[in-house]
Amino acid sequence: MIASRSxxxxxxxTGRAASRHGEGGRGRxxxxxxxxxxxxxxxxxxxxxxxxxxxxxxxxxxxxxxxAAKGEQPKVLWSRYWENYQGRQFSVVVVEPLTxxxxxxxxxxxxxxxxxxxxxxxxxxxxxxxxxxxxxGKMAERIGDAGLATPGERLAYTRPSKTMLDSSYLDxxxxxxxxxxxxxDLRLIEPEQQQQxxxxxxxxxxxxxxxxxxxxxRMGAQGQDHRTALLRALGADRAALAWMNIGAAxxxxxxxxxxxxxxxxxFLVWNVRLPWIDFTLAATDLRxxxxxxxxxxxxxxxxxxxxxxxxxxxxxxxxxxxxxxxxGRVRRLALSACPVFAILALVMGxxxxxxxxxxxxxxxxxxxxxxxxVIGWGVSRLAPRMATSARKRGNTAGLIASRTLAAHPGVIxxxxxxxxxxxxxxxxxxxxxxxxxxxxxxPAVLRSGKTQSMALVQAADRARPSQQFRAAxxxxxxxxxxxxxxxELNGGDGPRIIQAPCADLRALSLPCPxxxxxTAVPFGDLDRRLKTATYTYFGNTAATVRVGxxxxxxxxxxxxxxxxxxDQPLDIPAVxxxxxxxxxTDANIKPMLEGSESFTLAYQSRWLPFxxxxxxxxxxLAMVFAAFSxxxxxARSLAPLAALTGNSGMFRxxxxxxxxxxxAVAGALGLAxxxxxxxxxxxxxxxxxxxxxxxxxxxxxxxxxxxxxxxxAGREAERSSHRWKPRAD
Amino acid sequence: MEPDxxxxxxxxxxxxxxxxxxxxxxDLTVHTGESVAVMGPSGSGKSSLLSLALxxxxxxxGQLRVCGTDLVGLSPAQVTRLRRQHIGMVFQFGExxxxxxPIENVALPALLSGKRKEPSYQQARRLLEExxxxxxxxxxxxxxxxxxxxxxxxxxLMESPSLLLADEPTGALDEDSRNHVAxxxxxxxxxxxxxxxxxTHDRAVAARADRVLYLQHGHLVESAGKDGR
Numbered sequence: 001m002i003a004s005r006s007x008x009x010x011x012x013x014t015g016r017a018a019s020r021h022g023e024g025g026r027g028r029x030x031x032x033x034x035x036x037x038x039x040x041x042x043x044x045x046x047x048x049x050x051x052x053x054x055x056x057x058x059x060x061x062x063x064x065x066x067x068a069a070k071g072e073q074p075k076v077l078w079s080r081y082w083e084n085y086q087g088r089q090f091s092v093v094v095v096e097p098l099t100x101x102x103x104x105x106x107x108x109x110x111x112x113x114x115x116x117x118x119x120x121x122x123x124x125x126x127x128x129x130x131x132x133x134x135x136x137g138k139m140a141e142r143i144g145d146a147g148l149a150t151p152g153e154r155l156a157y158t159r160p161s162k163t164m165l166d167s168s169y170l171d172x173x174x175x176x177x178x179x180x181x182x183x184x185d186l187r188l189i190e191p192e193q194q195q196q197x198x199x200x201x202x203x204x205x206x207x208x209x210x211x212x213x214x215x216x217x218r219m220g221a222q223g224q225d226h227r228t229a230l231l232r233a234l235g236a237d238r239a240a241l242a243w244m245n246i247g248a249a250x251x252x253x254x255x256x257x258x259x260x261x262x263x264x265x266x267f268l269v270w271n272v273r274l275p276w277i278d279f280t281l282a283a284t285d286l287r288x289x290x291x292x293x294x295x296x297x298x299x300x301x302x303x304x305x306x307x308x309x310x311x312x313x314x315x316x317x318x319x320x321x322x323x324x325x326x327x328g329r330v331r332r333l334a335l336s337a338c339p340v341f342a343i344l345a346l347v348m349g350x351x352x353x354x355x356x357x358x359x360x361x362x363x364x365x366x367x368x369x370x371x372x373x374v375i376g377w378g379v380s381r382l383a384p385r386m387a388t389s390a391r392k393r394g395n396t397a398g399l400i401a402s403r404t405l406a407a408h409p410g411v412i413x414x415x416x417x418x419x420x421x422x423x424x425x426x427x428x429x430x431x432x433x434x435x436x437x438x439x440x441x442x443p444a445v446l447r448s449g450k451t452q453s454m455a456l457v458q459a460a461d462r463a464r465p466s467q468q469f470r471a472a473x474x475x476x477x478x479x480x481x482x483x484x485x486x487x488e489l490n491g492g493d494g495p496r497i498i499q500a501p502c503a504d505l506r507a508l509s510l511p512c513p514x515x516x517x518x519t520a521v522p523f524g525d526l527d528r529r530l531k532t533a534t535y536t537y538f539g540n541t542a543a544t545v546r547v548g549x550x551x552x553x554x555x556x557x558x559x560x561x562x563x564x565x566x567d568q569p570l571d572i573p574a575v576x577x578x579x580x581x582x583x584x585t586d587a588n589i590k591p592m593l594e595g596s597e598s599f600t601l602a603y604q605s606r607w608l609p610f611x612x613x614x615x616x617x618x619x620x621l622a623m624v625f626a627a628f629s630x631x632x633x634x635a636r637s638l639a640p641l642a643a644l645t646g647n648s649g650m651f652r653x654x655x656x657x658x659x660x661x662x663x664a665v666a667g668a669l670g671l672a673x674x675x676x677x678x679x680x681x682x683x684x685x686x687x688x689x690x691x692x693x694x695x696x697x698x699x700x701x702x703x704x705x706x707x708x709x710x711x712x713a714g715r716e717a718e719r720s721s722h723r724w725k726p727r728a729d
Numbered sequence: 730m731e732p733d734x735x736x737x738x739x740x741x742x743x744x745x746x747x748x749x750x751x752x753x754x755x756d757l758t759v760h761t762g763e764s765v766a767v768m769g770p771s772g773s774g775k776s777s778l779l780s781l782a783l784x785x786x787x788x789x790x791g792q793l794r795v796c797g798t799d800l801v802g803l804s805p806a807q808v809t810r811l812r813r814q815h816i817g818m819v820f821q822f823g824e825x826x827x828x829x830x831p832i833e834n835v836a837l838p839a840l841l842s843g844k845r846k847e848p849s850y851q852q853a854r855r856l857l858e859e860x861x862x863x864x865x866x867x868x869x870x871x872x873x874x875x876x877x878x879x880x881x882x883x884x885x886l887m888e889s890p891s892l893l894l895a896d897e898p899t900g901a902l903d904e905d906s907r908n909h910v911a912x913x914x915x916x917x918x919x920x921x922x923x924x925x926x927x928x929t930h931d932r933a934v935a936a937r938a939d940r941v942l943y944l945q946h947g948h949l950v951e952s953a954g955k956d957g958r
Contacts, residue, residue, distance in 0.1 A: 391833065391846075394840060394845075394846035396837065396840045396841060399829070399833060400826060400828075400829065403826070403828035403829050403830075403833070403868075404826075404828045406828065407827070407828040407868065407870075408828075637824075637826055637827075638826075640818075640820055640824040641824070641826075641837060641838070641841070643783070643785060644783075644812060644813070644816075644818055644838065645809075645813055645838050645841040645842060646806075646809025646810070646812065646813055647841040647842070650841055724785075
């Protein structure tokens with residue numbers, strides 16, 4: 001036992017010493033540190049996602065109303081409705097305490113007074129132009145974290161003024177904390193989306209992290225491989241070898257775990273807003289999961305050390321033979337699987353439907369996973385011909401590079417794989433985003449002035465008369481009332497009724513009939529905006545136009561169209577404030593093209609590019625490490641020759657052929673595959689669209705990466721050759 | 730270069746790393762057609778001597794003339810040019826690119842110096858055939874250790890150097906291969922009219938040289954060479 005313990009320490013120390021003095025020590029140190037840190041953050045992101053979902057659920061239920069049972073005395077009147085801001089829905093809760101002991105909703109410290117509101121920080125700090133601080137009554141306080149599904153949630157509690165109290169229907173409740181259907185952001189993100197997010201995290205973050213970890217484990221590992229082979233030949237068993245390799249990698253891996261932990265800690269202390277996607281993580285949720293988060297650095301440490309210990313090429317000491325490239329069986333499998341996946345993707349994508357969408361996704365992942373091997377195989381087949389050609393032309397750099405490519409295609413596969421997968425992730429992210437945007441509407445459209453010149457206002461039967469609402473509208477706004485005229489004899493909808501004073505009718509290019517008369521206007525002749533804004537509720541019915549005050553025309557709901565003439569921008573926030581405070585607390589205001597829940601999908605789809613970008617950065621790191629690893633071997637073999645001939649230009653030329661060219665070609669091929677696979681899901685009104693701009697940017701990035709790798713490898717090889725000396729002593 | 734310049738002439742060479750003096754007032758001359766072996770314990774400065782002769786490092790004092798030109802005062806570019814023109818080097822492990830064919834490895838220095846490919850490949854082929862090394866159709870990594878080392882000798886001879894340096898050229902070989910490589914190496918000065926400086930631990934190899942010198946305490950001490958056996 002003592003002997004084995006002393007051997008353990010000896011092997012650990014041996015590994016540590018070897019790593020400090022070995023070739024490429026600094027690069028390998030940095031690679032292992034970075035990969036471990038990234039692994040901690042990636043693992044923590046999984047825990048965070050689960051913790052955030054759990055926290056949201058818990059707080060969602062805590063604020064759910066407990067309805068008063070039949071005969072039970074309610075303590076609070078309660079109702080909620082959907083509000084919209086830039087296409088994203090959020091909940092406005094109407095409350096009216098009835099008793100002194102009425103329980104407060106979570107997150108509130110006191111009941112707002114009549115005509116006051118409590119806003120979530122996201123609304124309280126919203127744009128001044130939206131005037132959230134007055135829209136639901138004067139803001140009295142901010143809702144605390146305990147009352148919000150997530151710290152970034154938009155939520156308002158409003159207590160109507162005495163005048164407005166009866167303007168909408170309110171339920172009697174006895175408290176808060178009821179299981180069952182929740183409201184607010186929780187309704188927009190359903191439980192099954194937790195699985196979807198976890199799958200996205202796995203595909204877009206964990207997979208690249210695994211690639212980075214493997215690249216880091218192999219970076220500059222030639223010295224380690226040699227030591228391992230030597231000690232194995234001397235009779236070292238697996239455990240001893242493992243301890244030596246752990247000793248070599250231990251310090252950077254432990255430091256990486258610490259760095260990863262340091263990166264995660266701020267999320268436990270503060271609510272951190274994720275850039276781009278406008279989502280804030282609740283520190284309180286993550287603190288609940290602190291135990292699981294603490295496992296992330298330990299798990300990353302164990303996984304990284306396991307990779308360092310386990311990923312070794314089989315190597316015999318003193319072998320003088322060039323080994324074949326990557327594992328033959330795996331490569332053969334990948335080569336046959338790639339075209340099968342490609343055909344499957346093309347067939348599945350063109351079928352449509354959710355089942356085939358899943359099949360398409362699996363097939364696409366299969367293509368991206370196997371295509372690097374195909375590229376590696378292609379390179380190894382082409383390389384001997386390239387070498388023959390280079391030799392005929394006297395192209396020394398091309399000759400060296402192509403002979404190296406032919407002998408070691410696996411190296412190129414590693415280098416190219418990162419780039420191809422990166423292009424795959426970016427490309428598929430763009431395709432899925434465009435698919436969701438097509439189906440969900442483009443949020444950018446919402447911000448254009450054109451969409452904001454008309455709004456449809458709907459209020460329930462308890463709504464107050466429209467005169468005060470009319471008076472509260474912003475300057476320049478006009479209003480007409482709408483109503484249904486019932487069914488026609490043939491079963492179709494009857495014409496809609498439009499009623500307003502002459503000036504407002506004319507502002508909408510409608511005729512102005514005499515008092516007591518009405519004029520029919522075909523659907524096709526109606527104002528373009530009116531047709532769009534009212535289509536959901538009035539279809540393509542014609543209009544019966546009559547002059548009169550714009551009042552409630554239907555028995556149940558009141559319908560008003562507020563607009564500005566000649567597409568002048570309409571102050572929608574002011575219209576909303578007027579409706580809430582003068583018409584009904586639960587008035588529904590739908591600006592043109594806004595208000596469809598499907599816009600939520602477009603916002604949710606922003607997670608894809610966000611996670612895709614994170615994964616791509618990780619992959620880019622993997623690519624740098626893989627390229628650098630290749631460079632170390634490359635520079636080592638050329639240094640003596642360069643020192644003797646004094647030809648430093650050979651480094652740049654050889655690096656360009658050996659590293660730059662494969663990267664550039666892989667970039668182009670990756671894009672070609674992206675374009676081909678994209679064909680299956682493009683076209684049609686709801687199809688995805690390939691982005692030519694993205695293709696160009698990716699091509700430029702691939703070219704820049706190729707140039708950068710060439711420059712870096714050439715420069716480092718030249719430096720290395722300056723350090724080279726004979727070693728007879 | 731002067732027509733009958735001495736391939737290597739070293740006078741009063743001092744070299745130290747930090748506080749450790751490796752070479753102290755060292756003198757050495759390698760004449761055309763002559764082979765000199767330098768032996769000595771590990772760390773005695775044999776590698777440094779080779780690096781100085783190659784112009785990879787600079788001495789603190791002394792003269793180091795290759796074919797009549799003192800390397801010490803030259804710029805790095807001038808040293809490189811001189812090295813390319815006059816010095817060939819055989820390394821302990823050959824330092825050939827394993828993926829290339831032997832002929833490609835041997836032709837490489839000439840091609841990198843800007844020579845035309847046809848005569849370069851022709852000369853490489855001739856040298857490999859003379860030294861009994863497979864020329865083409867097999868990767869260098871597939872050669873035996875002895876073949877690789879003879880290929881390294883061929884590569885060192887490509888530019889017809891005046892001074893041939895060898896760094897433990899047989900250190901990694903079995904006895905038969907060692908003898909074969911040593912035969913080729915020590916025949917070179919006589920056949921090609923160059924000077925040969927071999928650094929080795931192997932007494933049997935060193936004994937083939939015209940002169941054997943021991944590097945001790947920064948000085949070279951003459952010992953009996955093959956004439957004195």
